[in-house]
Amino acid sequence: DTAVSQTPKYLVTQMGNDKSIKCEQNLGHDTMYWYKQDSKKFLKIMFSYNNKELIINETVPNRFSPKSPDKAHLNLHINSLELGDSAVYFCASSQVKGGLPDTQYFGPGTRLTVL
Amino acid sequence: RKEVEQDPGPFNVPEGATVAFNCTYSNSASQSFFWYRQDCRKEPKLLMSVYSSGNEDGRFTAQLNRASQYISLLIRDSKLSDSATYLCVVAQSGGGADGLTFGKGTHLIIQP
Numbered sequence: 001d002t003a004v005s006q007t008p009k010y011l012v013t014q015m016g017n018d019k020s021i022k023c024e025q026n027l028g029h030d031t032m033y034w035y036k037q038d039s040k041k042f043l044k045i046m047f048s049y050n051n052k053e054l055i056i057n058e059t060v061p062n063r064f065s066p067k068s069p070d071k072a073h074l075n076l077h078i079n080s081l082e083l084g085d086s087a088v089y090f091c092a093s094s095q096v097k098g099g100l101p102d103t104q105y106f107g108p109g110t111r112l113t114v115l
Numbered sequence: 116r117k118e119v120e121q122d123p124g125p126f127n128v129p130e131g132a133t134v135a136f137n138c139t140y141s142n143s144a145s146q147s148f149f150w151y152r153q154d155c156r157k158e159p160k161l162l163m164s165v166y167s168s169g170n171e172d173g174r175f176t177a178q179l180n181r182a183s184q185y186i187s188l189l190i191r192d193s194k195l196s197d198s199a200t201y202l203c204v205v206a207q208s209g210g211g212a213d214g215l216t217f218g219k220g221t222h223l224i225i226q227p
Contacts, residue, residue: 033215043159043202043217090158099208100147101215106158 003027006091006107013081014115021076021110023091031101032074034066035090037109043090049074050096086114118142119205121218129226132193136221138203139185148179148186149204153220159202162188190223198225 006023013019025032031050037043047066048055054066063079078085091107121138128134140148148165163170165177165186176189190197203218 040219041200042219043153045215045217048214100206103149103161103164104151104159104204104215106160109158 004091004093004105004107006089006110008110009108010111010113012113012115015081015083017081018077018079019081019112020078021089021091021112023074023076023107024072025091025093025105025107026072027093027105029093029095029105030071031094031096032068033092033094033104034074034076035092035106037088037090039087046076047074048101081114083114086112088112118216119203119218121201121203121221123219123222125222125224127224127226128193130193130195133189133191134193134223135187135189136201136223137185137187138205138218138221139183140203140205140216141184142205142207142216143184144207145184145205146208147206148177149206150175150177150186150188151202151204151217153200153202155199162201193225195225195227198223 004025033048034046046057046060049068065077067075088109088111090109092104094104095102119140150162151159152162153159163172163177165179169178174191178187200220200222202220205216207214
């Protein structure tokens with residue numbers, strides 16, 4: 001049973017297009033995240049979301065928007081894709097205990113290439 | 116100013132050797148600490164949490180030094196399968212995107 005799944009695994013698209021990446025977790029966690037890992041392998045948190053609050057890393061362009069239809073899903077929508085958006089995007093989930101994020105469970109990643 | 120710093124390596128280590136690397140953090144309000152492992156083209160996975168008193172899991176030992184604001188990871192009797200990137204993660208209260216900081220990782224290569 002896959003704990004955190006995301007689709008698609010690979011996404012190749014033209015500059016200027018709009019695309020979405022889907023994420024689902026079956027761990028019953030209350031918080032989900034999106035991360036971006038660039039070509040230099042730096043893993044950077046973009047968003048976190050629970051059923052009450054969306055926290056956005058201030059460096060993330062507003063072309064990126066998370067959408068959560070329910071507690072088990074957090075999709076990432078990207079408008080007007082740019083070359084610099086090419087990266088691997090990881091979804092993750094965790095519990096938050098005592099106000100602190102606990103172990104992050106990552107999905108397998110979506111490798112986005114913008115041409 | 117970098118918040119979590121790691122030596123990127125690569126550390127080239129012969130099989131069977133002991134290897135250690137550190138991670139320093141700048142936010143003194145940091146409250147929990149983790150080491151994650153990431154294999155090439157795979158997602159990060161938790162290796163171990165780091166507790167104040169230090170903790171050990173088989174060949175792996177993690178230590179926390181709050182005074183000097185660093186955590187360490189020691190790997191004994193290294194195996195070829197230990198080759199990976201090791202990510203230091205620091206968390207502070209808030210629970211959300213502003214509560215987690217990842218280091219850039221230390222690349223470890225175990226050589227036969």
